Amino acid sequence: MRADLSKGGCSSSACGSSDGPADMPAEVWEKIKDHPCYSEEAHHYFARMHVAVAPACNIQCNYCNRKYDCANESRPGVVSERLTPEQAARKVIAVANEVPQLSVLGIAGPGDSLFDWRKTFKTFELVEQHLPDIKFCISTNGLALPDHVDEIAKHNIDHVTITINMVDPEIGAQIYPWIYHDGRRYEGIEASRILHERQMLGLEMLTARGILVKINSVMIPGINDQHLKVVNAEVKKRGAFLHNVMPLISAAEHGTHFGLVGQRGPTPMELKALQDDLAGGANLMRHCRQCRADAVGLLGEDRGQEFTLDKLPEDISYDPEKRKLYRELVEAERADHRKATAAATEALAHVAEPAAAKPLLVAVTTKGGGRINQHFGHAREFQVFEVDATGVRFIGHRRADNYCVGGYGEDDKLDVIIAALEGVSTVLTAKIGDCPREALEKAGLTVSDAYAYEYIESSIGAYYTATVGTVDAGRVSA
Helix, strand or coil: CCHHHCCCCCCCCCCCCCCCHHHHHHHHHHHHHHCCCCCCCCCCHHHEEEEEEECCEEECCCCCCCCCCCCCCCCCCCCCCCCCHHHHHHHHHHHHCCCCCCCEEECCCEEECCCCCHHHHHHHHHHHHHCCEEEEEEEECCEEEEEECHHHHHCCCCEEEEEEECCCHHCCHHHHEEEEEEEEEEEEHHHHHHHHHHHHHHHHHHHHHHCCCEEEEEECCCCCCCCHHHEEEEEEEECCCEEEEECCCCCCCHCCCHHCCCCCCCCHHHHHHHHCCCCCCCCCCCCCCCCCCCEECCCCCCHHHHHHHHCCCCCCCCCCCHHHHHHHHHHHHHHHHHHHHHHHHHHHHCCCCCCCCCCCEEECCCCCCCCCCCCCHHHHHHHHEEEEECEEEEEEEEEECCCCCEEEEHHHHHHHHHHHCCCCEEEEEECCCHHHHHHHCCCCCCCCCCCCEHHHHHCCCCCCCCCCCCCCCCCCCC
């Protein structure tokens, strides 16, 4: 287990706050320190699990089609197997026995967790009997939220995610065709007005009870991209803990309204620019993976197909020893990682940057554990960091198709990767072949495997210190 931890825990950066225990009250840190979506640090070490027990939904979103499913995709609302609360509890115990990193059980649909509230709370009741230490988390569109805040508090659910894409009903009418509320169907601006009022009320009720709230917002170019600055200010005013701005997923084959009409999603640099504009507002989460409603495992990976109902034993008993031992190992690793990051920040503070120097964007390949520990050819995504003399900052992940297929690289896959690395000037990886190295360098990227298996932040800091003034920080032309 110790060897696995040093090799990596999270295959990607995906959902949380980059702050540590010194940046917040102790009781808040205790709530988020092992939650991979609420803490950027935790996502390197801990896993989440979603159970698909709530299929019904009370709104229609133009970016959602829950009828489409591919086991290889990661997209909200997608599931391969819907469960009863009893089946879900059995599955959670099976996963906990095999995945020691498991720390959070979430319910995110595939519909709305609070419209199907009976199934949601029954699932939590059953799981709590066996795993009293697991954190509970729900995701909701917020329409039914005010009716269930007391029940949320009763079940010790410390984390709630609300998807809020607008605070202006006219903009909302372009995102939501209809809602179903109090036995009636509403459309257009009236529907969005009701949804907005219920979302704000629910957010205020949760924060008044000390429940941590993460706001998810889908960035839709030309519709709400600039408006999300107003959303950020409004949710901060009401006490939201995190704001997660996610790119619209709108492939036509998914069958969503936006996909069928050709509404595009943002480019990586457009998403970064908006996130940069939001600095100083509500605390941003930049590592979200837009998970399936039946995701299992570390952020950036999905082991759900290993735990389908047909693969679960009929009689399951929970053994807590693996999870207990893993947590003990993680605490030691985290302390070492923090020291390395602090040392890198201190060293960068003494770097004399050229007057015209810009922050450098560096992409790394990682399986987790906060280390550069993945072969370039095995990377499905890249974590991207920004570095200058003020420090190393995680800014997001870039999804790319796996380059290695059957042991052979394919030129079209490499083209996808190069396009995904828009704005990045340097790639740090554990290992890379001559052919892809040459292709990346031809595209203007610098590639290095000199920091294999070292911590990410200290490696980027060392690289920057050694090369500042000689590295072209300009964007790569996709």
